[in-house]
Amino acid sequence: MRPIGLPPQILRLVLLTIGIVVIYLVARYFLTPSSFGEFGWYRANALGDLASLQPTYAGKKACDECHSEEYQKVSKAEHRTLSCEACHGPGQAHADNPDINKMTVLTYSHCVRCHEANPSRPKWHKQINTKTHYGQKCTECHVAHQPSEAP
Amino acid sequence: MKDHFTRRNALGKIGAAVAGLVTAVAVRAGKAAVQKLFVSSGAPKGYDPTKHKWVMGIDINKCIGCGLCVEACKKENHVPEGPSYFRTWIERYIITKPKPGLAVARGEVLVDSPEGGLHGFPEPPVPADQIQHSFFVPKLCNLCQHSPCAQVCPVGATFDAPDGAVLVDPKYCIGCGFCIQACPYGCRFLNPLTKTAEKCTLCYHRITRGLKPACVEVCPTEARIFGDLKNPVENDPLQRFYENNRVQVLKPHLGTEPRLLYAGMDKEVS
Numbered sequence: 001m002r003p004i005g006l007p008p009q010i011l012r013l014v015l016l017t018i019g020i021v022v023i024y025l026v027a028r029y030f031l032t033p034s035s036f037g038e039f040g041w042y043r044a045n046a047l048g049d050l051a052s053l054q055p056t057y058a059g060k061k062a063c064d065e066c067h068s069e070e071y072q073k074v075s076k077a078e079h080r081t082l083s084c085e086a087c088h089g090p091g092q093a094h095a096d097n098p099d100i101n102k103m104t105v106l107t108y109s110h111c112v113r114c115h116e117a118n119p120s121r122p123k124w125h126k127q128i129n130t131k132t133h134y135g136q137k138c139t140e141c142h143v144a145h146q147p148s149e150a151p
Numbered sequence: 152m153k154d155h156f157t158r159r160n161a162l163g164k165i166g167a168a169v170a171g172l173v174t175a176v177a178v179r180a181g182k183a184a185v186q187k188l189f190v191s192s193g194a195p196k197g198y199d200p201t202k203h204k205w206v207m208g209i210d211i212n213k214c215i216g217c218g219l220c221v222e223a224c225k226k227e228n229h230v231p232e233g234p235s236y237f238r239t240w241i242e243r244y245i246i247t248k249p250k251p252g253l254a255v256a257r258g259e260v261l262v263d264s265p266e267g268g269l270h271g272f273p274e275p276p277v278p279a280d281q282i283q284h285s286f287f288v289p290k291l292c293n294l295c296q297h298s299p300c301a302q303v304c305p306v307g308a309t310f311d312a313p314d315g316a317v318l319v320d321p322k323y324c325i326g327c328g329f330c331i332q333a334c335p336y337g338c339r340f341l342n343p344l345t346k347t348a349e350k351c352t353l354c355y356h357r358i359t360r361g362l363k364p365a366c367v368e369v370c371p372t373e374a375r376i377f378g379d380l381k382n383p384v385e386n387d388p389l390q391r392f393y394e395n396n397r398v399q400v401l402k403p404h405l406g407t408e409p410r411l412l413y414a415g416m417d418k419e420v421s
Contacts, residue, residue: 029182030181030182030185030186031185031186033186034186036307039200039201039310039312039313040310040311040313041307041310042307042308042309042310042320042323043307043320043322043323046310046318046320046321046322046323047200047312047318047355049320049321049322050318050352050355050356051198051355051356051359051360052356053355053356054356055227055354055356055357055360055362055365056226056227056365057223057226057227057357057362057365057368057369059357059362059363059368060368079371081371081372081373082371083368083369083370083371085223085368085369086219086368086369086370086371090223090226090227113217113218113219113271114215114217114371116271118216118272118274118275119275119279119282119285120216120243120244120245120272120275120285120286120287121215121216121287122212122213122214122215122286125215125372
């Protein structure tokens with residue numbers, strides 16, 4: 001019985017090879033995600049997966065929706081380059097549910113984080129030495145939103 | 152021999168066609184089910200990655216080393232606690248005055264980054280009068296055009312997205328760590344919880360929603376500049392950054408062609 005005129009051991013090898021290739025092609029068809037190769041040698045839907053995460057910081061515009069008065073004050077004063085969330089902490093939870101999730105209230109540590117004197121800080125940046133500068137009573141003389149104004 | 156048109160023949164052909172259709176549908180459904188088992192799909196909605204080119208710039212002269220960016224990055228991206236898990240961090244460079252008598256321009260170069268600068272920086276380790284100059288350098292993914300990390304990934308989990316971000320597919324990453332070794336800027340780490348490689352994504356979930364990356368959002372001095380080269384806005388901070396500064400990249404000799412540009416960088420920074 002030699003259907004194609006090949007020796008049986010060779011025929012078996014050929015059939016085995018074809019079988020392996022078929023199994024590989026079937027597996028590849030089922031296991032390759034449909035978006036693989038859309039932009040390159042990767043799963044393009046990974047972009048969507050990463051984009052679907054939820055932000056923690058809401059962004060300055062979200063603050064403006066309710067606190068536009070404060071927002072306007074800050075954007076005219078020296079601290080205009082600061083985002084609200086730089087000092088008050090992440091605000092997405094507060095923006096979603098303002099009654100339950102409150103923002104951080106400023107304390108002394110928020111001021112010195114940027115304004116404590118350090119020789120590595122650029123010279124243009126206003127710095128104080130907390131040991132010689134009246135201690136931890138920043139807000140008695142400075143307004144956080146308008147630093148140059150007296151309270 | 153030619154087939155005659157008989158009832159048996161016609162029914163047989165219709166049956167075969169229906170069976171073929173059912174098989175095709177079943178195969179497609181099977182494929183979808185298999186893929187759902189391994190990877191869920193969540194294609195971007197209303198965001199076309201080919202229509203953006205995100206770029207970041209860093210002005211070293213403006214960085215005050217407050218560490219707000221590091222803190223914001225950790226909170227925004229749920230980066231694990233720990234001394235070596237950072238998507239962005241700040242390095243402090245201190246260049247001391249040369250010892251008297253030595254004909255050199257500069258003394259020692261001291262670099263430190265306590266907890267990545269997360270809680271700011273303590274007093275420098277040398278007295279202030281011995282410091283020739285000192286500055287802070289924020290570090291993050293350098294957004295290479297020829298990314299070594301994407302080149303070495305054996306499973307196609309790390310890739311250069313068409314919009315300029317270099318991303319990791321957490322469902323494909325096998326945690327082999329090749330990319331961590333390949334990155335010449337040390338911008339990657341293995342997440343101890345998920346056991347996958349992690350890195351700066353330019354806050355991909357934020358930029359696709361029209362927000363700025365968290366580090367750019369909170370930077371109090373606008374030392375971090377972020378923008379879209381394909382969609383310049385009016386009075387674009389990125390364009391102003393290019394116009395007003397002489398910029399350079401980290402380790403240009405490696406040919407990675409980073410798109411993260413630094414202004415005011417010193418030769419000691421690497």
